[in-house]
Amino acid sequence: MDLELSEEHAALRATVEHFAQKEVAPVIGEFYERGEFPYEIVAKMGAMGLFGLPFPEEHGGMGGDYFALCLALEELARVDSSVAITVEAGVGLGAMPIHRFGTDEQKARWLPALAAGERLGAFGLTEAGGGSDAGATRTTARLDGDEWVINGSKCFITNSGTDITSLVTVTARTSPTEISAIIVPAGTPGFTVSEKYSKVGWSASDTRELFFDDVRVPRENLLGEQGRGYAQFLSILDEGRVAIAALSVGLAQGCVDESVRYAHEREAFGHPIGKYQAIQFKIAEMEARAHTARLAYYAAAAKMLRGEPFKKEAAIAKLVSSNAAMDNARDATQVFGGYGFMNEYPVGRFYRDAKILEIGEGTSEVQKMLIARELGLR
């Protein structure tokens, strides 16, 4: 029974913690206010290898594991979620499907730049009217000679329209009964992206709507097996949930960090507010939520790394950690009082960034459904 991090994981966690404090914290507020994608920070994260964490060295990766990625996401999200989700989506949704299902040629062509963070990949699954019912894909792809011709649209796609986006993998119907995944390089004629959405949170991340109007890509851009596109996606969804859980724990912990600091600093009625039990209990509960949520994602990740089924643990981790993030963001804002409502303080950002965690990568309702199914309730 050992919940200690390995020496390497601990060193990585400390490195990313230092990076986030030194390179992200001082500048991210302004990017967030302007709704601007932080290219400089992405380049620095690329240089330290964060986009290559779980990939083998032969494709430009760091030779680490998925848990290393989770630890990095937690530490980034402790400071800012826009930056964390950019890494999560770039690695988990942009590069991972190619690493997992790509041919040697596809991996050699796309992975090195993605793993280095020089380019970003995106995954286009969700459609307007789709959401949790991802099987309802209406985008189509038909073969015309040696080319796929793609028509349709996708929504809420992260990293899809940055200056450094190299590709979007889209799911499309290749027959009335089958869904396949196809790599569409950025800049392919007929493939356009909307302006960035105006979002409640994650404001410094890139999220857009995608349109495909007779988009032609070579036949060999099919990713994985024809007709297995949705099934392939489902198989990477469980690990994606653990990643989002880690990101949620980071936000929950960031709320604790900020609240503890403020409780020492801010005085009311002659004492720092941290002297008052009302504040102490609130922060104690916040710490307990962050801690238990962390244990939940560690447990899911441990099973994943051992190669055991971890569907239930991933769903539990995602459910409890997104709850913890939301609850802690609410409480931290309360600790800060009026200042918590000001965008210039990180807790204001945390509050706006927390809600999506209960929605993206499977809503809380979907997680509960999965847990119930794993308990044999159908």
Added chain:
Amino acid sequence: MNIVVLVKQVPDTYSERKLSSGDHTLDRDATDAVLDEIDERAVESALQLKEANDGSEVTVVAMGPDRATDAIRKALSMGADKAVHLSDEAIHGTDAIGTAKALVKVLGTLEGTDLVLAGNEASDGRTGAVPAMVAELLGLPSLTHARELTVDGGTVTVRRETDDGVTVLTAELPAVVSVNEKINEPRYPSFKGIMAAKKKPVTTLTLADAGIEPSDVGLSAAWSTVTESNPKPPKSGGEKVEDEGDGGSKIAAFLVGQKLI
């Protein structure tokens, strides 16, 4: 090119640093310990030189208690190739002169060193004297406070920057160079670097292994003795100057009183 970087583990400057009540040496348990930030830049300089000169090797040398291995690992995970750690209970309390003497002995265990790099001062002791002393004891050119550093063939050139001005210094290798806090932005270790660091060789030496005389090091050999230490007094509210039309002269009088003007 064989480059040796002298590094020190210091208390994190973000934490409150204390002296122990017994012998007034640094209370190492009271704070987190990190690789000194200017030393980190010296490591970065070494790595940049290594990358520009094929076949170079970067060796990290540290003197300190067992836990200084954490600082050594950090330098190795950034990309240094190997390390030598002088760790012996008898070095506790060693002053700058003793440190320089000991480091010179450790450097003597390494062959073919072309360049010794160091930070120009550590953020704890801040004597800022060790690199120059090491150069003196080795009889090598000493180029301190480098803001820029280039090596061309067998010649090292630095742009030395101090309060007294900027000087360009050139010397033939081997030489000792200390760098300042503006020379570069050190890289963050990658996970690949972190994993590789675990497998890199770290030689641990005792005083005897390095041929260091116990009488040259330790608190008893220090040239100065701390007899008393007190925590920094809390900041007082300061002096308020009421402006009754003579605010300017009152401030000037205050500054004269503080010997600032």
